[in-house]
Amino acid sequence: AEAKRRGRHQIVKFDRSLLDRLYAREQFKQDFVAGITSQLRVYYQMQVNQQGQVVGAEALVRWFHPERGMISPAIFIPLAEETGLIVPVGRFVMRTACEQLKLWESDPRRQHLSIAVNVCSHEFNEASYVQQVEAILRETGVRPEKLKLELTESALASDVELVVAKMRELQKFGLRFSLDDFGTGFSSLSYLRLMPLSQLKIDQSFVRDVTTNLNDASIVRTVIALGKSLGLNVIAEGVETSEQKQLLMEYGCDLYQGYFFGRPQAAEEFERAMDERTSNSI
Ligand code: C2E
Ligand code: MG
Ligand code: MG
């Protein structure tokens, strides 16, 4: 009886320590993720129409490291993708963007604004991605039409049928899609027909020399014409000068984003810049 009692006791003890260890691992992961997300900030860069009105923003994440200062997403996003940490990072950006949309919805000056969130293939290919996005939208109470997902051609290159099925599901829910960095990836024009896109985003590498390089100019003009003929809205990224904006407008580009209009900035600065722009253009 004594041995039995001890045995049972030992089993209980063993189970406890196993549980403790599992719990510690979960706790470690949660603490680690909480640690990095507390150092992340979401910046917003304005997107303006031909009339110069702000129609929305792209959410761009920034990492404020306690010792190293601000780290560019161009550096840490690829690392986060490799390690799988992109999943909690992406969720954080999406939730923050939706909370921002909710705030803007209650302000008559800003209730028309939409936000575009970047999504990489690792995130999008998660089995529960659709459910995760829908959960965030439900929890924050944001109208899904306000949220745009920016996918790159490489994110779409994996399993086309699966990707399109997921996009359709999210589109039925109300979300919209933009094809980011268009022209830099491996673009099969037949994809464009298959995907439920609402926007093409011309990569900044074509915009940079659009006023001086005839090849870039004809690429940009062709992409704009292609987008329009497919019924898509076309936005140019990396617009830095009024000459670039002027030329893009002549080509029929619908929307513009770039340092000429505003840098990515914290929400309060974004709002101030937006108000300034509004009062100047009247
Ligand atoms: P992207 O989505 O193509 O974003 C455009 C990049 O161009 C941003 O760099 C933006 O700050 C920069 N940019 C905007 N206007 C101008 C301009 O006029 N001139 C120039 N030279 N650059 C301009 P950023 O913020 O460093 O982001 C780099 C990339 O990191 C993004 O490229 C995107 O692929 C990725 N990224 C950023 N935030 C997120 C995120 O929350 N999730 C994911 N998955 N990726 C993100
Ligand atoms: Mg983007
Ligand atoms: Mg881009």
Ligand code: MG
């Ligand atoms: Mg880019």
